Amino acid sequence: MLEVEGLSAWYGASHALQSVAFGVAEGEILCLLGRNGAGKTTTLKAIMGLMPRRAGSVRFRGEEVLQRPPEARFHLGLAYVPEERRIVPGLTVRENLRLGLIAARNRQDEARALDRIAETFPRLRERLDQQASTMSGGEQQMLAIARALMAEPRLLMLDEPSEGIMPVLVDEMFDLFARLRRDGTTLLLVEQNVELALNLADRAVVLDQGEVVHRAAAAELLADAEVQARYCAV
Ligand SMILES: Nc1ncnc2c1ncn2[C@@H]1O[C@H](COP(=O)(O)OP(=O)(O)O)[C@@H](O)[C@H]1O
Ligand SMILES: [Mg+2]
Numbered sequence: 001m002l003e004v005e006g007l008s009a010w011y012g013a014s015h016a017l018q019s020v021a022f023g024v025a026e027g028e029i030l031c032l033l034g035r036n037g038a039g040k041t042t043t044l045k046a047i048m049g050l051m052p053r054r055a056g057s058v059r060f061r062g063e064e065v066l067q068r069p070p071e072a073r074f075h076l077g078l079a080y081v082p083e084e085r086r087i088v089p090g091l092t093v094r095e096n097l098r099l100g101l102i103a104a105r106n107r108q109d110e111a112r113a114l115d116r117i118a119e120t121f122p123r124l125r126e127r128l129d130q131q132a133s134t135m136s137g138g139e140q141q142m143l144a145i146a147r148a149l150m151a152e153p154r155l156l157m158l159d160e161p162s163e164g165i166m167p168v169l170v171d172e173m174f175d176l177f178a179r180l181r182r183d184g185t186t187l188l189l190v191e192q193n194v195e196l197a198l199n200l201a202d203r204a205v206v207l208d209q210g211e212v213v214h215r216a217a218a219a220e221l222l223a224d225a226e227v228q229a230r231y232c233a234v
Contacts, residue, residue, distance in 0.1 A: 001026040001155055001186050002047070002078075006056035007066075009046040016042045019056065020212055022205045024155065029177065029187040031197040031218065033232045034207035040190040041083055043207065044157050048073060048080045061154070077154035081161065085144040089133035093124055096132050096143055100150030113150050120176070121146050138169035145173070149180075156180070157188040162196070174200055194232045198222040206231045 002024040009017040017039050024030045032040050046054045049070040058066040060076055087096050097117060101110060118125035123139060124146055132143060141161055148156060162170045170193070177187055177200060191197035198204060198218045206214035206221070208231050214221070221227060 001061060002188070003059040004043075004047065004057070005059075007043070007046055007058065008055045009042050009051040010053040011042075015210065016051075017046060017210045020207070020210070022212060022215065024186060024188050026154075026186055027181065027184060028202040029181055029189060029200055031189045031191055031201040031204045032207065033191065033194060033197065033204055033221075035231065035233065038207040038231075039210040040207055041159055042210070044080060044082075044159055044188070044190060047157065048078070074151065074153075077152075078157070079148040079151060079153035079155070080157045081144050081148050081159065083159040083163070085137075085140050087132050087140050087143050087147065089131070091132055092129050093132055093135075093143060094128040097124075097128075097147055097150055100147035113152075117146050117150060120149070120179075123172075136166075136169075138165035141165055142169070142173065145176070149185075153185065155186045155188065157190075159190045160192055161189070162191065162193050170196070194228060195222070 005021045007017055007020040008015065020043055032043060034040050042051065045051050047058050049068065054066060056066065057064060060073065060078055063076060065073055097114060098110065101113060121142055124143060127135065132140060135143065145161065161173060174196060181187060189197060189201065198221055201218040204216055204218050204221045205212055206227065213231055214227055
């Protein structure tokens with residue numbers, strides 16, 4: 001579904017990603033791991049077209065998208081929930097969700113999309129007309145994920161979705177990810193919570209200093225305390 005090859009990216013003169021390569025197969029959950037500063041966020045941004053200086057190849061469903069504008073990816077079914085939850089605090093939950101349809105691949109019926117999301121996120125259903133800023137950090141993160149799902153993406157990329165969220169919501173979120181996979185959504189997940197991520201994911205790619213240093217089945221990496229200690233400890 002997604003094939004990344006020779007992906008490089010720069011912040012000014014600083015070479016943040018060096019020829020990163022990995023693939024994500026349809027229907028799987030791939031987790032991208034690595035210490036702080038390893039290049040995980042930069043990888044997602046480069047895939048999304050948000051790094052001004054980038055090189056290499058990103059093919060999504062057979063199409064080369066690296067040098068195309070970010071919107072082109074939405075239309076093909078690629079969605080991204082960044083680290084800093086960019087919900088609009090002054091808008092209601094419903095209005096935030098509506099924004100998720102703007103770049104949708106198929107301009108579906110808004111009411112139908114809202115019904116579907118409300119069913120998936122009971123916590124949001126009760127709060128559709130509440131101002132987004134009045135919700136907890138975890139609920140805002142759920143809203144950011146729900147907004148991305150409004151457009152029914154084929155591949156959803158999430159950057160540290162569980163960060164700073166209370167455990168009960170993290171469990172809910174990971175249950176949601178498992179359900180999304182079951183329903184056919186492919187996930188590329190960046191996580192600091194290594195054990196939780198590896199218990200959910202099918203495969204893992206580990207980054208260090210902007211390079212891929214390890215690729216493995218999630219279960220295999222879960223059992224590999226040495227690699228985890230070397231590359232995944234925060
Ligand atoms: N806006 C920026 N300007 C300059 N350097 C940056 C910027 N953002 C990240 N970096 C650097 O790029 C490298 C990779 O960062 P990042 O992708 O955010 O890592 P991770 O998400 O794995 O913690 C780090 O060395 C970081 O300091
Ligand atoms: Mg990051």
